[in-house]
Amino acid sequence: MVDRPFGGPWTRDKLEILSRYLDSYTTVLKAQPFNLFYVEAFGGEGSWSPGSEYISDDYGDFNDLHRASPRIALQVQDKPFDRLLFIEKDPQSSESLQRLRSEFPSRNIAIVNGDANTELPRFCHDLQNFDRAVVFLDPFATEVEWDTVEAIAKTQKIDCWILFPLMAITRMMPTGNEPSQVLQDRLDRIFGGRQYWQSLYEPSLQLSFFDEEPKQERQHVSEGISVRYAERLESVFAEVAPTRRTFRNSKNAPMFALFFAASNPNGARRAIPIANHILNNW
Numbered sequence: 701m702v703d704r705p706f707g708g709p710w711t712r713d714k715l716e717i718l719s720r721y722l723d724s725y726t727t728v729l730k731a732q733p734f735n736l737f738y739v740e741a742f743g744g745e746g747s748w749s750p751g752s753e754y755i756s757d758d759y760g761d762f763n764d765l766h767r768a769s770p771r772i773a774l775q776v777q778d779k780p781f782d783r784l785l786f787i788e789k790d791p792q793s794s795e796s797l798q799r800l801r802s803e804f805p806s807r808n809i810a811i812v813n814g815d816a817n818t819e820l821p822r823f824c825h826d827l828q829n830f831d832r833a834v835v836f837l838d839p840f841a842t843e844v845e846w847d848t849v850e851a852i853a854k855t856q857k858i859d860c861w862i863l864f865p866l867m868a869i870t871r872m873m874p875t876g877n878e879p880s881q882v883l884q885d886r887l888d889r890i891f892g893g894r895q896y897w898q899s900l901y902e903p904s905l906q907l908s909f910f911d912e913e914p915k916q917e918r919q920h921v922s923e924g925i926s927v928r929y930a931e932r933l934e935s936v937f938a939e940v941a942p943t944r945r946t947f948r949n950s951k952n953a954p955m956f957a958l959f960f961a962a963s964n965p966n967g968a969r970r971a972i973p974i975a976n977h978i979l980n981n982w
């Protein structure tokens with residue numbers, strides 16, 4: 701077990717939400733002739749423990765190893781997934797996933813030691829008519845590229861949970877000035893185009909004596925960033941759950957927003973109310 705700590709109490713909520721959705725999704729589709737896939741694009745290791753930030757008096761008894769999303773997906777009871785794909789870039793973590801697979805010898809589990817932004821579009825491209833999938837995008841930070849999200853949306857076969865790194869993006873967008881060129885390029889890859897994040901900057905009303913042009917200032921903080929990403933998702937998915945969950949750190953600062961998006965217009969009619977109910981109640 702590599703046991704690399706990450707997350708905190710909010711990780712428990714994130715996994716509870718996912719777990720409840722996977723149970724409902726498989727139950728709702730169990731009478732249908734679909735091959736059901738679960739895809740974990742940022743696979744991890746199969747268990748997790750909280751990051752050092754959380755090993756404090758506030759969350760003292762939380763320093764245990766917990767069941768992580770690949771294991772949760774494997775243990776769906778009512779109608780188990782037909783096939784599971786775990787993509788993981790880190791070789792050591794991939795080995796942990798191999799050990800997890802050996803605990804479930806009768807299950808159809810593929811583990812790919814590779815980059816999610818390459819492997820996931822490949823998976824999307826290969827989906828057949830009767831394949832349906834839930835994809836969980838659970839990165840540490842800003843690893844998810846927009847092209848990957850768009851490839852998922854285009855399939856019309858995938859329901860997708862996306863953990864969006866609000867804090868990392870907020871840090872990439874300084875309040876006083878526009879981001880550096882390197883950060884602008886990264887933001888472009890995350891949002892799929894400059895116009896989707898640059899509109900968060902507006903010309904400053906304060907002109908200094910030496911300024912010829914008004915400076916660009918970011919007028920909105922993380923809520924504005926969330927709204928912009930929700931709009932971007934809505935531009936490519938059949939439907940996006942109106943509720944998203946914001947996870948905060950122990951200092952109450954927003955760290956991540958969890959979004960749900962459905963790519964199939966018919967499937968969305970059932971999937972969105974289920975996901976939205978879970979997001980509102982757990």
Ligand SMILES: C[S@@+](CC[C@H](N)C(=O)[O-])C[C@H]1O[C@@H](n2cnc3c(N)ncnc32)[C@H](O)[C@@H]1O
Pocket residue numbers: 706740741742743744745746747748768769770787788789790793814815816817838839840843
């Ligand atoms: C937050 S963890 C995933 C946690 C997992 N969902 C769980 O519940 O245990 C993110 C994982 O993504 C992996 N990773 C980072 N960048 C990646 C990439 N481009 N492609 C695939 N995996 C990546 C990291 O090595 C790490 O194991």
